[in-house]
Amino acid sequence: MAEFEAKLYYFDGRGLAERIRLMLCITGVKFEEVFFTERSELEKLLKAGDLLFGQLPLLEIDGLKLVQSNAVTRYVASRSNMYSTDPKDQVRIDSLYDGTRDFMTVFMAPIFRMSEEEMKKQAEEAFPKYLPVFEKVLKENGTGYLVGKSVTLADAGLLEVLLAMEDYFDAPLKDYPQLNKFLSKMKSLDGVKVYLKKYRKRKNDEKLKTEVMRVLGKS
Amino acid sequence: MAEFEAKLYYFDGRGLAERIRLMLCITGVKFEEVFFTERSELEKLLKAGDLLFGQLPLLEIDGLKLVQSNAVTRYVASRSNMYSTDPKDQVRIDSLYDGTRDFMTVFMAPIFRMSEEEMKKQAEEAFPKYLPVFEKVLKENGTGYLVGKSVTLADAGLLEVLLAMEDYFDAPLKDYPQLNKFLSKMKSLDGVKVYLKKYRKRKNDEKLKTEVMRVLGKS
Numbered sequence: 001m002a003e004f005e006a007k008l009y010y011f012d013g014r015g016l017a018e019r020i021r022l023m024l025c026i027t028g029v030k031f032e033e034v035f036f037t038e039r040s041e042l043e044k045l046l047k048a049g050d051l052l053f054g055q056l057p058l059l060e061i062d063g064l065k066l067v068q069s070n071a072v073t074r075y076v077a078s079r080s081n082m083y084s085t086d087p088k089d090q091v092r093i094d095s096l097y098d099g100t101r102d103f104m105t106v107f108m109a110p111i112f113r114m115s116e117e118e119m120k121k122q123a124e125e126a127f128p129k130y131l132p133v134f135e136k137v138l139k140e141n142g143t144g145y146l147v148g149k150s151v152t153l154a155d156a157g158l159l160e161v162l163l164a165m166e167d168y169f170d171a172p173l174k175d176y177p178q179l180n181k182f183l184s185k186m187k188s189l190d191g192v193k194v195y196l197k198k199y200r201k202r203k204n205d206e207k208l209k210t211e212v213m214r215v216l217g218k219s
Numbered sequence: 220m221a222e223f224e225a226k227l228y229y230f231d232g233r234g235l236a237e238r239i240r241l242m243l244c245i246t247g248v249k250f251e252e253v254f255f256t257e258r259s260e261l262e263k264l265l266k267a268g269d270l271l272f273g274q275l276p277l278l279e280i281d282g283l284k285l286v287q288s289n290a291v292t293r294y295v296a297s298r299s300n301m302y303s304t305d306p307k308d309q310v311r312i313d314s315l316y317d318g319t320r321d322f323m324t325v326f327m328a329p330i331f332r333m334s335e336e337e338m339k340k341q342a343e344e345a346f347p348k349y350l351p352v353f354e355k356v357l358k359e360n361g362t363g364y365l366v367g368k369s370v371t372l373a374d375a376g377l378l379e380v381l382l383a384m385e386d387y388f389d390a391p392l393k394d395y396p397q398l399n400k401f402l403s404k405m406k407s408l409d410g411v412k413v414y415l416k417k418y419r420k421r422k423n424d425e426k427l428k429t430e431v432m433r434v435l436g437k438s
Contacts, residue, residue, distance in 0.1 A: 053318050053352055064307065071313030078306050087297050088283065094290030099272050133272055 006031035006061040009045065011215065013208040014201045015108065016069040017057040023073045023156050025195035027080035029061070033199075036215045070101065077153040084152065092147050093154045096137065100157030103130040107164040111204040112212075120168055131176055134158055138178040144185050151189070159186045167203055225250035225280040228264065230434065232427040233420045234327065235288040236276040242292045242375050244414035246299035248280070252418075255434045289320065296372040303371065311366050312373045315356065319376030322349040326383040330423040331431075339387055350395055353377055357397035363404050370408070378405045382415075386422055 006024060010017035012035040024031050036042055036056070045051050051058060052067045059066045062079070066072045077083045084090050106126055110119040137146055146154040162183050165172045173180045186192055202208075225243060229236035231254040243250050255261055255275070264270050270277060271286045278285045281298070285291045296302045303309050325345055329338040356365055365373040381402050384391045392399045405411055421427075 052314060053321070054348065062307075064310070066310055066314065068314040068317040071310055071317050074313055075306060075310035078309070087294065088281075090297070091283065091285055091290055091294035094293055095271060095285065095287040098287040098290050102272070129273065 003030065004032045005029050006059060007034065008032070008057060008059050009034045009036065010057040011036055011208065011212050012201065013204060013212070015057075015204075015212075018201060019069055019073045019104075019157070019160055020057060020059055020076065021199045021201075022160055022192075022195050023076045023082075023153075025199055026151065026156055026189065026191040027076055027082065028191055029076065031061075037211055039215055039217055042215050070097075073156070074153060077156065082150075082152050082156070084148065089147055089152075093152050096134075096146050096154035097157040099130065099133065100154065100161050104157070104161050104164070107161065107168075110168075111206060111209050116168070123165070123168065127172070130161075131173075131179065134182075135176045135178045138182055144182065151186075155182075155186065158182070159192070162186075163200075222249065223251045224248050225278060226253065227251070227276060227278050228253045228255065229276040230255055230427065230431050231420065232423060232431070234276075234431075237420065238288055238292045238323075238376070238379055239276060239278055239295065240418045240420075241379055241411075241414050242295045242301075242372075244418055245370065245375055245408065245410040246295055246301065247410055248295065250278075250280075256430055258434055258436055261434050289316075292375070293372060296375070301369075301371050301375070303367065308366055308371075312371050315353075315365050315373035316376040318349065318352065319373065319380050322380050323376070323383070326380065326387075329387075330425060330428050335387070342384070342387065346391070349380075350392075350398065354395045354397045357401055363401065370405075374401075374405065377401070378411070381405075382419075 006029050008017060008020060008024070008031055010033070021033075034041075042056070045058065046054060050065050055067065057067070057069060057072070059072045059076075061076070066075060074083060084093060103126060106119060106123045109122070110116045114122075134146070138144070141147065143149045145151055146158060162173070162179065166183075173183065187196070225248050227236060227239060227243070227250055229252070240250075240252075253260075261275070264277065265273060269284050274286065276286070276288060276291070278291045278295075280295070285294060293302060303312060322345060325338060325342045328341070329335045333341075353365070357363070360366065362368045364370055365377060381392070381398065385402075392402065406415070
């Protein structure tokens with residue numbers, strides 16, 4: 001890993017690794033990716049005992065082999081001061097981040113658990129539950145970010161959802177001026193530019209599903 | 220809240236509040252509980268804007284109104300040094316805790332999303348995935364706890380699962396000596412004794428389901 005600081009093992013798709021890719025980019029970590037396409041590649045890691053619960057993604061960083069996507073994302077955020085050190089800010093970040101994870105669930109589903117059309121229907125039902133909350137929090141905080149004066153784990157979580165929304169809907173934020181401003185601001189960050197240009201994966205499709213099922217031994 | 224340090228709002232059942240009850244007891248926080256049985260009680264909190272995403276449980280503590288059960292649990296753990304301050308220990312705690320949350324999902328399901336029989340079938344499929352992992356981690360750490368030398372958020376998460384297992388299965392840990400020892404050790408903690416005697420809620424049943432559906436306006 002000479003020129004890289006981290007190595008991410010996953011499929012060549014979004015899934016649970018996308019939040020890690022985004023966080024690595026935002027915090028400026030140079031990382032390489034290993035894409036699994038065959039069952040044998042996963043079995044090698046399983047045999048080595050590198051996957052605590054037998055699941056991907058796996059991130060190698062700081063001499064650690066990390067699993068569980070949200071634990072990994074929080075760790076990468078922490079090491080770049082994106083998780084605060086004040087307990088009251090931390091719990092605010094955690095609550096908002098966990099809200100973005102609940103919201104994000106629907107965008108993990110297409111092709112794998114339902115058709116794109118069914119997902120879009122469920123997403124539209126989730127919009128009025130989540131979007132006004134984040135709009136209000138942004139307005140009340142008044143700094144352009146969800147918590148405090150700089151980018152945190154919570155902002156990265158929200159950005160992941162908003163980017164997914166853009167992929168499936170036309171102008172989904174038209175009634176949400178704060179969220180619109182937030183999205184533009186986040187997109188102007190150097191790390192997010194790198195992410196969008198170089199690391200963002202394509203939407204879930206049948207090819208990805210076939211690959212994932214083969215690697216997981218479910219085909 | 221004169222004699223209490225915290226106030227927990229939820230239903231008179233386990234659900235997402237049980238992890239908070241357990242953590243409050245382990246860390247010795249004196250708390251009172253408000254049980255919702257009518258829709259109007261929830262609407263009052265919603266109107267007051269106390270529920271960030273419109274969901275329970277809500278915990279009032281340290282002048283904060285906290286939501287998102289895992290964020291709340293992590294906060295309560297933090298304020299009693301059950302979450303470490305070392306980033307490498309924190310990510311280890313997070314990974315293991317998140318594993319216990321995945322494992323716990325199946326025990327949240329009975330009556331609400333499936334019958335007790337269906338849940339038990341799914342739980343038995345999950346056992347070989349999770350139990351050997353925690354058995355191994357306990358053995359390797361060698362202190363009787365999952366991470367470091369004292370009780371952490373991860374141990375509380377594991378305890379919640381093991382207690383649920385005991386409710387539905389006979390001697391589920393007979394092939395897991397480390398887990399057996401862990402469970403006994405955790406049960407001997409003063410806070411856990413208080414939890415089991417005073418705060419632990421009954422298993423999900425039809426009465427609880429009816430109540431929850433009514434409060435959520437889904438009946």
